[in-house]
Amino acid sequence: MVLRLALATIALALLAACGPVQTTAKLVDADREIEAARMAGAARTSPYEFTGAQAYYAKARELEGRARYEEAVQLAEHSVELAKLARTNAITASNRPPEAP
Amino acid sequence: VKGRRLLVLVALAVLACATAGKVREYTQVIRQEIDKAKRSNAVRCAPKELATAEAQLAFADKELGFGNAGRAQDHIAVAQRNVQEALRLSASCAPMQVVITKQEKKIIEITKTDRDGDGVPDVDDLCPDVPGPAENHGCPYPKDSDGDGIPDDIDRCPLDPEDKDGFQDEDGCPDPDNDGDGIIDKLDACPNDPGPLENMGCPDIDSDGDGIPDRLDKCPFEPGPAPDGCPKKYTLVEVKKEKIEIKQQVHFATAKFRVLPDSFPLLNQVAQVLQDFPKMRVSIEGHTDNVGGEAMNMKLSQRRAEAVRDYLISRGISPQRLEAIGYGPTKPLASNKTAKGKGKNRRTEFRIISNE
Numbered sequence: 001m002v003l004r005l006a007l008a009t010i011a012l013a014l015l016a017a018c019g020p021v022q023t024t025a026k027l028v029d030a031d032r033e034i035e036a037a038r039m040a041g042a043a044r045t046s047p048y049e050f051t052g053a054q055a056y057y058a059k060a061r062e063l064e065g066r067a068r069y070e071e072a073v074q075l076a077e078h079s080v081e082l083a084k085l086a087r088t089n090a091i092t093a094s095n096r097p098p099e100a101p
Numbered sequence: 102v103k104g105r106r107l108l109v110l111v112a113l114a115v116l117a118c119a120t121a122g123k124v125r126e127y128t129q130v131i132r133q134e135i136d137k138a139k140r141s142n143a144v145r146c147a148p149k150e151l152a153t154a155e156a157q158l159a160f161a162d163k164e165l166g167f168g169n170a171g172r173a174q175d176h177i178a179v180a181q182r183n184v185q186e187a188l189r190l191s192a193s194c195a196p197m198q199v200v201i202t203k204q205e206k207k208i209i210e211i212t213k214t215d216r217d218g219d220g221v222p223d224v225d226d227l228c229p230d231v232p233g234p235a236e237n238h239g240c241p242y243p244k245d246s247d248g249d250g251i252p253d254d255i256d257r258c259p260l261d262p263e264d265k266d267g268f269q270d271e272d273g274c275p276d277p278d279n280d281g282d283g284i285i286d287k288l289d290a291c292p293n294d295p296g297p298l299e300n301m302g303c304p305d306i307d308s309d310g311d312g313i314p315d316r317l318d319k320c321p322f323e324p325g326p327a328p329d330g331c332p333k334k335y336t337l338v339e340v341k342k343e344k345i346e347i348k349q350q351v352h353f354a355t356a357k358f359r360v361l362p363d364s365f366p367l368l369n370q371v372a373q374v375l376q377d378f379p380k381m382r383v384s385i386e387g388h389t390d391n392v393g394g395e396a397m398n399m400k401l402s403q404r405r406a407e408a409v410r411d412y413l414i415s416r417g418i419s420p421q422r423l424e425a426i427g428y429g430p431t432k433p434l435a436s437n438k439t440a441k442g443k444g445k446n447r448r449t450e451f452r453i454i455s456n457e
Contacts, residue, residue: 048149068167
């Protein structure tokens with residue numbers, strides 16, 4: 001009986017820990033992608049997407065702090081998408097030949 | 102106390118509902134403004150503000166979903182601030198659009214003027230103010246009053262047409278009598294060679310050269326005096342084409358130049374020939390053999406020729422028709438080694454210079 005109770009407690013604890021872990025992983029992904037976009041010059045060449053990525057990342061962190069893990073993950077994923085798009089735009093822009101004067 | 106607490110809770114719930122409804126209305130307004138900003142090219146002109154407004158609006162929706170109207174209102178406020186800024190920046194930012202305007206090409210039109218309207222542009226028209234055909238470089242062909250095909254400007258007789266008979270047809274003047282013999286070409290058998298009317302305008306021919314044209318010369322091939330042109334029956338002389346041939350020699354005194362009387366009949370006939378041929382001019386030429394010095398012979402032959410000349414003058418022949426030349430021994434006819442030859446070489450000749 002005690003054993004069962006212990007197993008149930010461990011399982012519940014693991015389930016309860018799953019949300020923060022997944023959220024943290026997504027936030028790390030988002031942070032990495034944003035940093036990569038920044039290194040590619042996205043802040044200058046793709047400010048719309050880059051700013052969006054930053055905003056979603058910040059809100060995801062906020063929601064994580066409020067234990068809104070599911071929504072936090074959604075926003076973090078969106079932040080990753082925007083950051084990737086911003087990075088792609090930045091790379092494309094850097095490969096473009098300079099405009100003629 | 103319980104009733105009051107319940108009332109407060111109900112009031113809060115009503116207030117919360119009212120706030121959430123108001124926030125939703127705001128979100129609708131903000132959404133419309135964001136759309137407007139996008140249409141104003143805010144993606145390029147105010148990308149950060151637009152992205153922030155959109156994100157904050159999405160966050161407000163989330164918060165409303167959580168039932169957290171207050172936090173949603175915070176996001177709405179940020180969203181509104183940013184969308185207003187985005188609209189402001191977009192208003193002062195020229196839309197990114199490529200306006201392809203049809204650029205009118207400046208065409209430099211070089212108009213070829215044609216003042217006289219003859220179809221030949223002035224630049225090629227030698228007479229730009231006077232119409233004329235292109236074949237004549239835009240100049241009119243000169244007038245041809247007499248219609249002879251020679252323009253008046255080079256026609257020496259612009260009112261008299263050229264007769265175009267092959268004689269001086271370029272001057273534009275008619276030539277009715279090409280050879281100028283007084284017989285108009287239409288009646289002239291030889292329009293380009295002058296001749297008397299009696300010979301149909303053709304030149305006379307004098308075959309024997311006696312000065313009498315063949316048509317009047319009864320002896321056209323034998324020189325003879327007028328009027329019939331037949332030779333007279335001279336006994337001591339014979340008129341040939343080149344000379345008056347004498348049938349005996351003129352005799353002179355030995356080593357002198359005096360003509361001996363026995364030669365007078367001969368010279369009289371020579372004078373007669375000259376009278377019969379009034380236009381005849383002769384050269385009296387004296388010759389000697391080689392006996393004696395050449396200088397002496399030259400002098401003697403000259404004196405003897407002059408003696409004959411004087412005699413003929415004395416017979417009424419004009420001196421202008423007579424020349425006297427002494428050749429001495431320089432023109433022998435035969436050998437001077439024999440007496441016979443020397444006799445032939447001593448001679449007087451009458452060479453006809455002209456008979457016209």
